[in-house]
Amino acid sequence: MSAYIIDWLNLLLRWAHLITGIAWIGASFYFVWLDNSLETPTEDNKKRGFGGQLSSIHAGGFYEVAKYKLAPPMMPQHLHWFKWEAYSTWITGFFLLALMFYVGAETYLIDSSKMSLNPLTAIAISLGTLAGGWIVYDLLCKSPLSKNGWLLGIILLSFVALVAWGLNQIFSDRAAYLHVGALIGTCMAANVFFVIMPGQKALVAAVEKGDAPDPKYAAASKVRSVHNNYLTLPILFLMISNHYPMTYGHPQAWAVLMAILLIGAWTRHFFNLKHKGIVKPGILISAAIATLILAWAIAPKALPKPAAASSDPVSIVTNEEALSIVQQRCASCHSATPTDDIFKAAPGGVKLDTEQEMMQWAPRIMARSVSSKDMPFMNKTAMTDEERIKLGTWITAQ
Numbered sequence: 001m002s003a004y005i006i007d008w009l010n011l012l013l014r015w016a017h018l019i020t021g022i023a024w025i026g027a028s029f030y031f032v033w034l035d036n037s038l039e040t041p042t043e044d045n046k047k048r049g050f051g052g053q054l055s056s057i058h059a060g061g062f063y064e065v066a067k068y069k070l071a072p073p074m075m076p077q078h079l080h081w082f083k084w085e086a087y088s089t090w091i092t093g094f095f096l097l098a099l100m101f102y103v104g105a106e107t108y109l110i111d112s113s114k115m116s117l118n119p120l121t122a123i124a125i126s127l128g129t130l131a132g133g134w135i136v137y138d139l140l141c142k143s144p145l146s147k148n149g150w151l152l153g154i155i156l157l158s159f160v161a162l163v164a165w166g167l168n169q170i171f172s173d174r175a176a177y178l179h180v181g182a183l184i185g186t187c188m189a190a191n192v193f194f195v196i197m198p199g200q201k202a203l204v205a206a207v208e209k210g211d212a213p214d215p216k217y218a219a220a221s222k223v224r225s226v227h228n229n230y231l232t233l234p235i236l237f238l239m240i241s242n243h244y245p246m247t248y249g250h251p252q253a254w255a256v257l258m259a260i261l262l263i264g265a266w267t268r269h270f271f272n273l274k275h276k277g278i279v280k281p282g283i284l285i286s287a288a289i290a291t292l293i294l295a296w297a298i299a300p301k302a303l304p305k306p307a308a309a310s311s312d313p314v315s316i317v318t319n320e321e322a323l324s325i326v327q328q329r330c331a332s333c334h335s336a337t338p339t340d341d342i343f344k345a346a347p348g349g350v351k352l353d354t355e356q357e358m359m360q361w362a363p364r365i366m367a368r369s370v371s372s373k374d375m376p377f378m379n380k381t382a383m384t385d386e387e388r389i390k391l392g393t394w395i396t397a398q
């Protein structure tokens with residue numbers, strides 16, 4: 001598929017994923033806020049079976065919301081369900097993952113300096129991680145361990161750390177991070193599909209029959225909702241993580257990921273408490289301090305400057321000549337040891353020090369510096385049109 005079409009698909013899927021993700025997490029934020037902010041109902045509302053109520057104003061309208069203590073005496077004609085936000089976020093996310101890492105497996109997913117997988121094996125590992133990870137998570141939640149929320153939490157965090165570490169041994173750095181995000185997103189959406197929605201259906205069925213709902217559904221849904229709530233901020237980080245090679249490209253990338261996951265969940269905790277009227281600024285302050293410590297701990301070390309490469313234009317574009325152009329125009333940023341004043345870690349994880357790396361990135365070099373003139377970034381290294389043509393000629397001949 002041409003790089004141009006792939007870029008369009010990428011744009012449309014990413015856009016849709018962002019829109020649906022905002023709808024899902026926005027609804028989640030709203031309902032957590034609503035539930036935690038409910039006030040004692042008036043005597044009148046109590047008689048009607050309400051357990052909490054809340055008044056608000058938004059966009060020029062006053063809103064009156066009340067929550068039943070148990071359930072309405074009979075089913076309302078129109079009951080709004082919130083599920084497609086979750087499903088469509090997962091579907092768009094999965095297709096985006098497939099486009100980036102399956103269609104582009106050789107560039108984005110496989111890092112032959114770690115493990116020289118063939119694309120099909122790598123894709124199978126990716127799919128296996130998503131399905132297998134959900135199965136392990138689901139079994140842990142259904143096991144007796146779930147009676148102790150903290151113990152379950154610690155075991156689940158260790159599991160995420162193990163997956164993050166393991167994937168980093170197998171896949172490229174950016175793919176490893178994105179896959180942890182995809183696994184967490186899969187578990188969150190599957191929680192909605194396999195646990196929370198069946199629970200709600202059972203609740204509705206019980207109300208329709210006039211029975212008391214089975215409390216086992218409410219208990220299971222509660223555990224999954226708590227997980228989903230605390231994972232909202234971490235998953236948003238993982239979605240944007242590929243812009244930040246200082247995180248995914250760190251030698252202990254899995255530990256950096258876990259630190260950010262914990263900081264995100266801890267920050268979410270501040271808001272959960274705040275909605276209940278409990279304001280603990282210490283949580284936000286400690287999260288900020290932890291972020292500063294993390295930033296300090298993973299700061300890049302100063303590197304020695306390599307000698308400048310020379311370029312000698314010739315009429316036939318050899319591998320050597322292509323490499324020399326790339327080294328002169330790209331490697332100040334795209335290197336294991338960048339010399340650029342701003343980009344201290346190879347941007348996008350793209351390193352162009354060797355012929356093998358140049359081969360690996362050939363389609364992207366074409367897309368970014370031949371088909372478009374988007375790279376070098378701001379044409380900082382003053383690449384000429386002649387050099388772009390030469391690189392294009394070389395790539396086309398591969």
Ligand code: HEC
Nearest residue numbers: 329330333343347348350364365368369375376377380381
């Ligand atoms: C001044 C620094 C700098 C230079 C020089 C530079 N780049 Fe980049 N490059 C970046 C930054 C920043 C990003 C990440 C932002 C992005 O993806 O657009 C990036 C991302 C990339 C990506 C990954 C994004 C993708 O589409 O896969 C590729 C490939 C790339 N650059 C190729 C090149 C090539 C080829 C050259 C030389 C012709 C080059 N760059 C020169 C800064 C630079």
